[in-house]
Amino acid sequence: MPAERPVQHLTWALIARRFYLDQRTKVEIAKEFGMSRFQVARILQQCLSTGLVTIHIDAHPYLDVELSERLRAAYGLQQAVVIRPQTEDHDGLLHALGATAADLLGESVQSGDVIGVTWGRTLDAMAPALPHLPRCDVVQMTGVVGMAANSVELVKQIAAVSGGAAYPIYAPLVVSTAAAARSLRQQPMVAAAMDHWGAVTRAAVAVGSWSPAASQFKELLTPAEQRELVRTGVVAEIGSTMIDDRGAVVASAVGDRCISMTTEQIRAIPSVVAVAGGEAKRRAIRAVLRSGMLTGLVTDGAVARWVLQHQDD
Structure with a gap:
């Protein structure tokens, strides 16, 4: 002036x-x-x-607003939340991601929503941090991974906060034969959860990494099955959906043996937010971003910068 x-x-x-x-x-x-x-x-x-008027946005110091917006725009997301971890400890990062996801879910969920969840350590960290939720039902999107029924407890914990019904799956994610999987799908409690898959409106999902290996799903398969999927280019998974580096879904012979939502069922969910971070998962996170299966992502600054820098690689 x-x-x-x-x-x-x-x-x-x-x-x-x-x-x-x-x-x-x-x-x-x-x-x-x-x-x-x-x-x-x-x-x-x-x-x-x-310069007569300047606008300063004083966001939470743990969140990177600019990086969040760049990530959202670059990958066509509805929501992106990038945190600034206050520790280099991996467990600390998981808890920070989980707490942030809990805050995001608390802001987003409306009465009558149906929440779907997979398994994952970040999601395990999300449940205890959840604020009060409007009344909504909670559905398990996959069978149990390993001996610990963490995904079952996760469903129950979220339902306890929301006051809605819980639909857990007391069955493994992967079984020995397709016939065994068909039999399990007919069990009343498994069928009850599956009957609600089509009603899920908001999903919180974890991301498994195959290169480098950071996947509980991968550990359920035989060495021969692992080698075959790696040969076909798998670098990530959501539930039982295998994804290559370009974001394409890889057909798998294991699919018929899985108790899990299909790729098409996940794509039909209006809001699918992945909660994942850490250097070991950055390539897998880029793959699922490229797949178009996500509407949102909660991650850390280092991963966000890497997937932006290597978006076109």
């Missing part, structure tokens, strides 16, 4: 004050100052471009 025009400077400052601090509309301001609302809009824009 030129110093030789102090009256105009004052007028602009008053208009900016009315709009930004007093929350007056452009029409109200125009009437007060005897001008059109289009003139008011131009003046407000000039206040920003000349």
Whole structure:
């Protein structure tokens, strides 16, 4: 603003004050100052471009707003939350990701939603941090991985917070034969969960990495099955959906033996947010971002910068 025009400077400052601090509309301001609302809009824009008005967004110090927005725009997401970890400890990172995901879920869920969850350590960390949720049912999206029924407990914990019904799956994710899988799907409790898969409106999912290996699913397969899937290019998984580096879904002979939502069922969910981070999973996270299966991601700054830098590799 030129110093030789102090009256105009004052007028602009008053208009900016009315709009930004007093929350007056452009029409109200125009009437007060005897001008059109289009003139008011131009003046407000000039206040920003000349530096008369500066806007500072004081976000939470643990969140990177700029990186979150870059990640969201680059991969066409509805939501992206990038955290600034306060520790280099891996367990600390998992808990930070889980707590952030809990906050995001708490803000997003509405009464009547149906929440779906897979398994994963980040999701295990999410449940204890959940705030009060509107009443909604919770559905397990996959069978149990390994001996610990963490995904079953996860479903129960979230349902306890929401006050809704829990639909756990007391069955393994992978069984020995397709016939055994068909039999399990007919069991009443498994069938009850599966009957609700089509109703899921919001899903929180973990990401398994195959290169480098950080996947509980992979450990359920025989060495020969692992080698075959690696040969076909698998680098990541969500549930039982195998994904290659380009984001393409890889057909797997193991699929018929899995108790899990299909790729098509996951894609039909309106909101699918992955909760994953750490250097070991960055390639897998890029793969699932490329797949188009996600509408949102909660991750850390190092992963966000890497997937942005290597988006076109």
